[in-house]
Amino acid sequence: MSASTPMLDPAVDPFKDPVLRRSIIAIMVGAMAVVFDTTILSIAIPTLTKDFNAPLNTIQWVVTGYLLAMFAVIPLTGWAQRRFGGKHLWIAALSLFTLGSLLCGFAWSATSLIAFRALQGLGGGIIIPLMATILMQAAGGRAPGRLMAVVGLPMALGPILGPVIGGIVLHFVHWSWLFWINIPLGALGLFMAVRMLPSDGATERPRLDGLGAVLSTVGVVSLIYGLSNVAGDGGFGHADVLIPGIGGLAITLGYVAYSMRRGENALIDLALLKHRPLATSTLLMFLAGTALYGAMFMIPLFYQQLRGSDVLATGLLLIPQGVGSLASRGIAGRLTDSIGSRVVVIAGFAIMTAATIPFAFADASTNAWFLGAILFIRGFGVGAVFMPLMATAYVGLSHEEIPHASIVTRVSQQIGGSFGIAVLAVVLQTQVRNVSSPAQAAHAFSHTFWWAVGFMALGLAVSPLLPGKSMTQAAPPLELVDAEV
Known part of the structure; x- marks a missing residue:
């Protein structure tokens, strides 16, 4: 740990700090716009394809371009925070995202929409890792489990509300409102950031x-x-x-x-991966991303292609998973702070695995209420995995090292998600070729869901590598953590 970084008393509850509480509110409001934008747009591709009279492989760049723009700036986030300060960088990134949202609503062609989405992505790519960095630094490493449960709140609400809001918007008004509804959240988030985030102007001019x-x-x-x-x-x-x-x-x-x-x-200090909590969390974030995003690619297709649900109905049917994830975050955060992350993550992966297996046996006639209950349980497991992993990644790191951990874990999770989607897409495409009956279609989905179960089982097998209770207590100095390893 840097000698200049003071250690705060781990016995003091950081949530009693009014500065931290105000920071949490400002950060969460701004982050909501980014998370909702991603989940709302996920169901709009067919509408955009029709309205712009463009092929699917062109409109798909509305999503791909945003994603690539995000990852173009994520590696620069740590340097930019040290150079300009967290508050100034947050305001600039949220302003860029909000401007991009406004312009997307005025897009006159597929090309212009893709360009404006890339502008959104530049802002969103900074916001996602920066929100965890700012709050972890403000808390001084205390109560990481509960803090990450708060940081993950937008990620839980996005899958619950995003598809439903998107379906309602597309049903009643023009698609441009998918982007314009970000404007009030973005404007409110900017106002709160200016008024409520503490000033942390750059104290150094690091070379890029x-x-x-x-x-x-x-x-x-x-x-x-x-x-x-x-x-x-x-x-x-x-x-x-x-x-x-x-x-x-x-x-x-x-x-x-x-x-x-x-x-x-x-630029990104990967030498920190010699630090056991960060290394194991990064590996498991890759596997968790593979398991989560891979299955989330499959489940909407299962409802739409096998069971014939429309877009809005599919969004409603996915709500139980988001509610389950929301329900487990607070519990997982408190348990992580009290008993350590290892047991919580093992339990979370076990729940995710067990709650995905029923989809490997489901078909078009499987009871919808039963599947909804299974999705709630699966969502509960998702929350129990991600919150402890996010918290553990920061254990023992100094103020200056936290931005590097935010970037590493974020990139690892997204690469894992992209890999999981890619593998399951290939498996499903291979299985659905020459499908000529509902029974064969159900078998194709069943085979692919077993692959998803395998990803989760792999995460379960690796979870015991996480540090135990003694290493997940209130961020001790790095030297002490290394000694315990």
């Missing part, structure tokens, strides 16, 4: 690691782009998957070696 910026950005963006193309014809064997995928992986590994040599002078 130019080579590291190029390697990390090009590597991750290329890898994500390659994985996003897997769902097209050719699967993993197609050139637009292999070339960017393998190239991106090679460049990313090159950055890993480069960062390990530079240590704290690197």
Whole structure:
């Protein structure tokens, strides 16, 4: 730990600090706009394809372009925070996202919409890791489980409300309102950030690691782009998957070696992965991302293609999973602070695994109420996995090291999610070829869901590597954590 970073008393409840409470409110309101935008738009692709008279592979760039723009700026977030200060960076990023939302509503063509979505992505890519960084630094490493439960609140509400709001908007008004409804949240978030976030102006002028910026950005963006193309014809064997995928992986590994040599002078200090809590959390965030996003790719398709549900009905049917995730976050956060993350994450992966198995046996006639109950249980497991992993990643890190951990875990989770979706998309496409009956379609989904179960079981098998209770107590100094390892 940096000698200049004071350790706060872990016995003091950080939630009694009025500055932290105000910061939480301001950050959560701003983050809601970003999370809702992602989940609302997930059901709008068919509408946009029709209104712009554009092919699906073009409109898909409304999502892909946003995603790639996000990952182009994530590696720069830590440096930018040190250079400009967390408050100023948050205001700039939220302003950029809100401006992008306004322009998206006025888009006159598919090309203009894709460009404005990329502008949104630049703001959103900074906001997501920065919100955890600002609040963890403000709390001084205390009560990480409960704090991450609060930070994850927008992620829980997004899947609950996003698809439903999106379905209502598309049913009653023009698609442009999918973006314009971000404006009030963005404006309110900006007002609160100006008034409520503490000033933390930059105290240093760090040099930008130019080579590291190029390697990390090009590597991750290329890898994500390659994985996003897997769902097209050719699967993993197609050139637009292999070339960017393998190239991106090679460049990313090159950055890993480069960062390990530079240590704290690197754009993203991957030498921190020698620290056990961060290393194990990063690995499990990859597996959790694979399990969560892979299954979430499958479940809406299961309802729409196998059971014939429309878009709005599918959004309503997915609500129980979001409610389950919301219900478990507070419990998981408190348990993480009291008994450690290992037991909580093991239980969470076990619940996710058990609650996905019924979908491998379900078909068009399976009782909808039963599936809703299973989704609630699955969501409960999702919350019990992600909150402890997010909290554990920061254990023992200094104020200056927290931004690096936020970036590493965020990138790991998203790469895992992209990988999970890519694999399940290929498996499902292979299975549905030459399907000619409902029974065969049900078998195709069943086979693919067993792959999703396998991802979750792998996460369950790796979970015991997490540190135990003694290492997840209120962020002790890094030197003490390393000694316990």
